[in-house]
Amino acid sequence: MTGQKEISEKKYPPDVNYRTVLKGLARLDPFFHLLMAILLITGLMIDLLGPWLGGWLWSIRTIAHGYLGALFILVFIVYIVQVIYSKKMRTVLTATNYVDFLFYIILIITGMTTASANKPWIDVIPGLFHALSPIAEFTPAIHTAVTYVWIVFSTVFPGGILHGIASVYLISHLKKKSKMERS
Amino acid sequence: MKAEKFLGNFGRSESLWMYACARCGECVDVCPVYEETADEYTAPGFKIKKMRGLVGRKLGLPFSGGISEQGIKKIVKGLYECTLCGRCWSVCPYNYDLVSLWETARESAFETGFGLDSHVEMINAVKAENNIFNRPHARRKDWTKGLDVPVKEKADTVYFVGCLMSYRGQLKPAAKAMATIMNAAGENWTTLENEVCCGVPLKFSGGTKDLEELMEINISAIESIGARKIVFSCPGCLRMFRQEYSKALGKKVRMVHGIELIDSYIQSGRIKLKDKLAERMTYHDPxxxxxxxxxxxxxRRIFNSVTSGFVELPGNKFNVVCCGGGGLYKAVDLDKSLGIAGKRIGQAEEINAAGLMTACPSCYMTLSQTARSKKSNVKVNDFAEVVAQQIE
Structure with a gap:
């Protein structure tokens, strides 16, 4: 039987504005998106405000960005498995979404490599030790650069959450404008 | 090439929406038609994905893909394989009006020559006889035979009967029941001397060219009566009036469904009901x-006054699962439409309901047809008939 999702009552025809959008988005994979938001904000803090954070830098880097990042990996695996087995995999996702996932994977690998003193992939695939060791030196830079590329990608290309919010802003703006014109 | 013109009626809002869609797939998970057909072209999110390609191409965006008549035909088929039930809108995190989006896209499909033949026939019937069944307009009032149904020059309330209630034999008793209840409540009401189709089937089909002309006949009739309230048995007519006619009729004219009117009669004591029935009854929300x-x-207030055995169906109220008969879907794929209805009848059977009540002529037709073909013990009733039988 059709998915029995229980949605609280809302008015039709609907109003589209920031409040309704944020309310709606809040119920979409909330744990995944919350962690993603925390990691993005703390990552930007570390990169842009690092010299001014003083003693806070260690806590933000290790706990907020590091341990939550490790938790994110587990959540991401569950999320991806869910997506693979969902109807949306073959109906709504496009190339941009898959590129988005690729960004996540790069960020996870480079994050793990940067954070772990043992370089986890050495334990998993020891044969790659010689090939990957020199790269480890650049992983923090790759991690940071990919984050900025991802932000731009998510803003510019369809499918990204930031792009969606930007578009909805435009829609609500247009609606307001047309209402004003009517009155 | 007509394919180039498809979705040409999309404004900035619709075009932006194509790109704003979060690809969350919530709409896909809850769509009753996609559940039944398993054809991706019927999945709301997939239709948006495909239409995005067309919009992107018109805007000259890179990677927008090609545009072929064959491809558009597939999209259009998907647009019409939809009950317009609004379940996709209800779960959309952006709260975007997807019902309106589908209607706008259907309009474009129809205008560019991709409309369905069955819909063209229906529109021609409306043009010729002012009803969707191509039955003589003069017989629109046949349902009133043997009943005290007033046609007044001035009245407080107009009962807008609608095509289905006026012409479908099975539904005529429901229209009569509504009239009986209004008479019992002492309502100063009338029917329109020259009622014509409200136009909602035209809107659903996308063939809206003659809509204004049709609406004008009803609007001038209602204005001349000076009514302050219009009552409907059909929720489709009600939505059409609230969304389109209200622009002309203004806010002074209240538009209500019969079920709201009857509830107000019971609450205010204008009608008294007999002792409650003991029958196990449930209600399908249109x-x-x-x-x-x-x-x-x-x-719910009404049914709890009518029977002590009222039970809820799963997937109800705001989250109701469509009966399969909305949005002219029955004219597109009868088997699939009845397949969706079959699940609803099955749910009523699971909760051991003897009666399944509804407040929509289209739901009534779809569910009762399915119940008969399934040889189900569930009896489908219109709410007004049940209430009329219980009036003291």
């Missing part, structure tokens, strides 16, 4: 009435 018009608690 999508247009519950989700799209917000009429949810009124029917």
């Amino acid at each position: 999508c247009e009435l519950s989700r799209l018009a917000g009429v949810i608690e009124e029917p």
